Amino acid sequence: MRIDVLTILPNIFTGPLDEGMLRKARERGLAEFNVVDIRDFAGDKHRVTDDYVFGGGPGMVMKAEPLLAAIEHLKAGAPGRPRVVLMTPAGRVFDQALAWELAREEHLIFICGRYEGVDERVREAVVTDEISIGDYVLTGGELPALVVIDAVVRLIPGVLNQEGAAEEESFSTGLLEGPHYTRPREFRGMMVPGVLISGNHAAIARWRRKEALRRTWQRRPELLQSAVLSPGDRKLLEEIWSEEESALPSPAPGMESGGGEER
Ligand code: ADE
Numbered sequence: 001m002r003i004d005v006l007t008i009l010p011n012i013f014t015g016p017l018d019e020g021m022l023r024k025a026r027e028r029g030l031a032e033f034n035v036v037d038i039r040d041f042a043g044d045k046h047r048v049t050d051d052y053v054f055g056g057g058p059g060m061v062m063k064a065e066p067l068l069a070a071i072e073h074l075k076a077g078a079p080g081r082p083r084v085v086l087m088t089p090a091g092r093v094f095d096q097a098l099a100w101e102l103a104r105e106e107h108l109i110f111i112c113g114r115y116e117g118v119d120e121r122v123r124e125a126v127v128t129d130e131i132s133i134g135d136y137v138l139t140g141g142e143l144p145a146l147v148v149i150d151a152v153v154r155l156i157p158g159v160l161n162q163e164g165a166a167e168e169e170s171f172s173t174g175l176l177e178g179p180h181y182t183r184p185r186e187f188r189g190m191m192v193p194g195v196l197i198s199g200n201h202a203a204i205a206r207w208r209r210k211e212a213l214r215r216t217w218q219r220r221p222e223l224l225q226s227a228v229l230s231p232g233d234r235k236l237l238e239e240i241w242s243e244e245e246s247a248l249p250s251p252a253p254g255m256e257s258g259g260g261e262e263r
Contacts, residue, residue, distance in 0.1 A: 001105065001156055002032045004074045004082075005145055006067065007112040008049055010035045012142040022150060025159045033149075034074075038062075041069040050115055059116035067111060067122050074109055082107035084128045085148070087141030088117065091130030094148055096171035098131070102148070103155035110148070112141035174227030176220060178211025210236045214244075 005013060013035045016022065025031040039047040043065060050060040071084060083105050092098065102108060111118065111127070123130070133144040153159060155166050169177055181192040195207045213236050216223050229237075 002107045004034045004109045010037045041066040062118040064119040064121045084109045084126045086111045086127045086130045087144040089132045091132040099151040102152045110145040114140040175212045175216045214240045
């Protein structure tokens with residue numbers, strides 16, 4: 001996958017793209033990163049990329065010409081049709097489903113907005129996707145672009161070492177992951193659950209599923225509404241609810257078993 005990033009602060013990307021899995025992805029030839037300074041495409045000698053807002057008001061807007069020149073340059077040098085992603089708090093909220101969708105693309109171009117935003121005509125002319133990483137406002141789209149890049153690149157086949165690691169984790173199964181343990185078996189008096197050292201693979205798989213269901217119900221019960229749950233899962237939830245009955249109020253809405261409506 002080729003990933004181009006348009007920014008006026010290219011140095012932000014130096015560390016993050018050069019460490020860990022993103023570095024490995026690049027070294028293995030699975031991802032190619034190209035960070036472009038938008039100022040290189042500004043037509044004037046002062047390399048201006050922003051200007052005052054038409055109609056008045058505070059702040060500056062990123063100019064259309066340098067951004068479009070940069071994008072046209074990037075498109076001309078690559079085959080296919082890239083997704084052109086504008087990072088903005090007004091975009092579609094990023095989630096794991098969108099990460100999987102983007103991971104199937106050959107070429108992504110990220111535009112990192114700054115100031116009050118980008119000239120609307122950039123959106124009209126070239127932007128295919130607008131993405132927000134959540135309902136809060138950052139100083140620019142650089143950190144959001146890195147969040148999306150990290151989430152997407154790790155899904156490219158061959159980037160994570162363990163096959164299936166990405167598919168099994170939180171959100172990909174629709175559930176949060178349960179607890180994990182490593183050595184030692186006892187740490188400051190706290191024990192690793194016995195089933196995990198029993199060698200009984202079926203019992204371990206059941207325990208893991210149950211603890212994933214428990215954690216999801218406790219922390220993000222709304223995720224249970226859209227997760228794919230088997231009859232076995234529903235039985236595990238019944239067990240969890242009766243175990244936790246004294247500690248927590250009631251099952252998440254819509255998750256009660258049988259019985260019809262109580263009025
Ligand atoms: N730019 C500023 N805040 C942002 C956010 N939450 N998501 C994406 N881009 C942004």
